[in-house]
Amino acid sequence: RKLDWTRESPEKVLEECASLIAGVAADHHVTIKIASPANDVPLMRCDKTALKQALLNLLTNAVKYNVANGSVTLSCATAGEQLRFTVTDTGRGIPPARQSELFKPFSRLGMEGCGPSGTGIGLNITQKLVALMDGTVGFESVEGVGSKFWVALPMHMTPEPPEPPDTPETD
Numbered sequence: 001r002k003l004d005w006t007r008e009s010p011e012k013v014l015e016e017c018a019s020l021i022a023g024v025a026a027d028h029h030v031t032i033k034i035a036s037p038a039n040d041v042p043l044m045r046c047d048k049t050a051l052k053q054a055l056l057n058l059l060t061n062a063v064k065y066n067v068a069n070g071s072v073t074l075s076c077a078t079a080g081e082q083l084r085f086t087v088t089d090t091g092r093g094i095p096p097a098r099q100s101e102l103f104k105p106f107s108r109l110g111m112e113g114c115g116p117s118g119t120g121i122g123l124n125i126t127q128k129l130v131a132l133m134d135g136t137v138g139f140e141s142v143e144g145v146g147s148k149f150w151v152a153l154p155m156h157m158t159p160e161p162p163e164p165p166d167t168p169e170t171d
Contacts, residue, residue: 003047003050003132003133004047004048004049005045005046005047006045006046006047006048007043007044007045008043008044008045008046008048008051009043009044010037010041010043010044010076010083010085011034011037011041011076013046013048013051013052013055013076013085014034014055014074014075014076014085015034016052017052017055017056017059017074018032018034018059018074020052020056021056021059021060021063024060024063024064025063025072028063028064028066028068029068029069029070030062030063030066030068030069030070030071030072031069031070031071031072032059032063032071032072032074033071033072033073033074034073034074034075035073035074035075037075037076037077040078041076041077041078041083042078042083044083044153046133046153047132047133050129050130050132050133051085051129051130051133051151051153053125053126053129054125054126054129054130054137054151055074055085055087055151057122057123057125057126058087058123058126058149058151059072059074059087060122061122061123061149062087062088062089062091062147062149063089065089065091065092065147066089066090066091066092066146067090067091067092070089070090070091070146071089071090072087072088072089072090073086073087073088073089074086074087075088078155079152081154081155082135082152082153082154082155083152083153083154083155084150084151084152084153085150085151085152085153086148086149086150087148087149087150088146088147088148089146089147089148090145090146091146091147092143092144092146093141093142093143093144093145093146093147094139094141094143094147095143096143099139099141102123102139104124123137126151130151130153133153134153134154135151135152135153135154136151136152137149137150137151137152138150138152
């Protein structure tokens, strides 16, 4: 797939994703929050559709595998040479023995036939979409406490300063 690069506000992307998942979150009795950036987050250059799909996959999992009256927090901040989007949940967490299976296609980590529905391909797709933008996906999880997933995009993804306008030559 060819990427469709555009200039975007990271906060706007987070707001759009939160809005899209709000109904599912309400059905699961999960609160969605957007954290204020800890530092100035510049406009970025990305494929907005690919980034939103990646974040929606993470958000959907954070909601589906959460606990009743749990929460999901979205944030975005610069971290060194990266722009990092983070989805933090108060859900079930992932058992350490199953964490190595997380990005394998069709792996449901023992949830087949019970619990939330799904095919087990969302994280694999997320990883591939983010890789197309030269980024990475990572996570930390504590069983019984929750998980934190992030999408890190290189800062070179931020737009270059505008070129100065051409000036007419004078004789």
